[in-house]
Amino acid sequence: MVTFKLAWPEACLSQNHRGHWATSAPRKKKARMVAKRVCKAALRNGKLLRKEHLSVTLTFHPPELKRRRDLQNLIGAMKYSVDGIADAAGIDDSQFDISFGWGAIIDEDGCVMVRLS
Numbered sequence: 001m002v003t004f005k006l007a008w009p010e011a012c013l014s015q016n017h018r019g020h021w022a023t024s025a026p027r028k029k030k031a032r033m034v035a036k037r038v039c040k041a042a043l044r045n046g047k048l049l050r051k052e053h054l055s056v057t058l059t060f061h062p063p064e065l066k067r068r069r070d071l072q073n074l075i076g077a078m079k080y081s082v083d084g085i086a087d088a089a090g091i092d093d094s095q096f097d098i099s100f101g102w103g104a105i106i107d108e109d110g111c112v113m114v115r116l117s
Helices: 021-045 071-077 079-089
Strands: 002-007 054-061 096-102 111-116
Touching: 002 021, 021 079, 021 111, 054 071, 054 079, 071 079, 071 096, 079 096, 079 111
Parallel strands: 054 096
Antiparallel strands: 002 111, 054 111
C-alpha cells in the first residue's frame, strides 16, 4: 500500500468552471504532472503488490472555508490528477477501482490523500 498527499484541486479544474479553455489548460496539465511526480516518488518508497489492477482511494480533506462541497464536482476536478497517477503507475486508469470519501480538516488549504493498493 502506498499513501501520498495532493493539493486541493483548483476551481478551474471543476466541470462547472466556465472560463476560457486556454486559461485552464495549463493548470490541467500542471495537475497531471504534479500528481505524476508525487506518485512516482511515493512508489519509489513503497510497494504495490498488484500491477495489473489498482485500487485507488481519494479522501478529500476540505479547506477551512465554511462552504458546502459537492463530491461529484471534486471527483471531476481530480480527473487530471488521476491521469497523472496512471502515468506514474504505468497502468491505464480503466484498470483502477476508485473510491472517494470525506476526511476531517487537516490543512487550512485543504488536501486530497491518495491511497494505492
